[in-house]
Amino acid sequence: MPFALYLLAVAVFAMGTSEFMVAGLAPDLAARLGVPIGSIGLLTSAFAVGMAVGAPVTAVFARRWTTRTALLGFVLVFAAAHVAAAAATSFPALLVTRVAAALANAGFLAAALTAAARLAPGREGRALAVLLAGTTVATIAGVPAGSVLGSLLGWRATFWALALLCLPAAWGVVRGFPARRKESAGPAAPPLAVPPSAAPPSAVPPLAAEFGRLKRPRLVLVMALGALVNAATFATFTFLAPIVTGTAGLAAWWVPVVLVLFGLGAFTGVTAAGRLADRWPGRVLAIGGPLLLAGWLALATLAAWPFALPVLVFAQGALSFALGSTLIARVLHESAAAPTLAGSYATAALNLGAAGGPALAALTLGPGPGDLGPVWISALLVAIALLLIAALRPV
Known part of the structure; x- marks a missing residue:
């Protein structure tokens, strides 16, 4: 795999940490900002909505930029949004900064997904696995x-840390994606086999033609499937902390431990799917889908058992990200004729799910299902996804 992919993964790590970290900060944020813990889930939903809407918008805005211009600009805006978040004094202000950060993240990820697929033709699944490893490492190390x-040090310190983490990521983009060749008095950066732009201006198809790919029923179905699987993942992940300390009755220090286990599972799933998705995507979906549903049902019934909870969280992390990364590859495959918007289609689909999942899960908190309401929502969403998988075969 080209070294530039690993530089992209560093930036994705910072952005993945930001997107997922609300799960670990939810109790503190609710207490400090004086809002119900269910409202904190809106921070995740707002971030996901910003990414879902921002993916195609920023892709259109930056479609004729060089890869370095797009990636560097978006990562710096992302850093600025986190500086503003660290200084926020109210929940609405913090919500606005999450949307701003999400827009920058959407632009970055859409460009990065497209660039990653082009860096390794014929091995797109493995290339995307390397890129998404930044996300899984974020759940393993960044979120905990x-x-x-x-x-x-308080939740503000986390936002300051992420803003600082963007600086080396920006340096990595500059080094890994050189600008267009031009005269320079200094030494040239070592070549990394990266195209100077995601698509040369002369090769960019008309915008109407790229959006026209959305008329393909198969592409729409794959995007819907990705949205459902990701909605199920985020519905439970966002509210893992109350499940750990409430339903399972574990001490607060178990929250980061469980988050690490989820991240380790996610890393395992992405790595395995990266080697299988290019050759047998249908098998990954046909086998992993039912297992994912069974896992959510098991978690909903066994979460009160402290020894069962960590094992199930690991398994669900692995299955969720294995299916999710496979579906990203399929979206890019189905939208190959839209080279500047393909990555935005994948980003939009996954984040529509990430927005809807926590919003639906928040409605179930309180009397009735209680802390386990989100898990039942996850099971329902995957059940719906399995019906779509049947419609998609053979993939």
């Missing part, structure tokens, strides 16, 4: 570290 940092 943010939770610990928030516990020690």
Whole structure:
């Protein structure tokens, strides 16, 4: 795999940490900002809505930029949004900064997904696995570290840390994606086999033709499937902390431990799917889908058992991200004729799910299902997804 992919993964790590960290900071944010814990789920939903809407908008806006211009600009805006978040004094202000950060994240991820697929033709699944490893490492290390940092120094410290983390990521983009060749008095950066732009201006298809790909029923179905699987993932992940400390009755320090286990599972799933999705995507979906549903049902019934909870969280992380990364590859495959918007289609689909999942899950908190309401929502969403998988075969 080209070294530039790993530089992209560093930036994705910072952005993945930001997107997921609310799960570990939810109790502190609710207490400090004086809002119900269910309202904190709106921070995740707002971030996801910003990414879902921002993916095609920013892709259109930056479709004729060089890869470096797009990626560098978006990562710097992302850093600025986190500086503003660290200074926010109210829940509405913090909500606005999450949307701004999401727009920048959407632009970055859409460009990165397209660039990653082109860097390894014929091995798109493995290339996307490397890129998405930044997300899974964020759940393994970034989110728990943010939770610990928030516990020690307050939630604002986590936002400051992410803003600082964007700076080396920006340097990596500059080094990994050189600008167009031009005269320079200094030494040239070492070549990394990266095209100077995601698509040369002369090769960019008309915008109407790229949007026209959305008329393909198969592309729409794959996007819908990705949205459902991701909605199920985020519905439970966003509210893992109350399940750990409430339903399972574990101490608060178990929250980062469980988040790490979810991240380890996610890393395992992405790695395995990266080697299988290019050759047997249908098998990944046909086998992983029913297992994912069974896992959510098991978690909903066994979460009160402290020894069962960590095992099930690991398994669900692996299955969720294995299916999710496979579906990203399929969206890019089905939208190959839309080279500047393909990545935005994948980003929009996944984040529509990430927005809807926590919003639906928040409605179930309180009397009735209680802390396990989100898990039942996850099971329902995957059940619906399985009906779509049947309609998609053979993939």
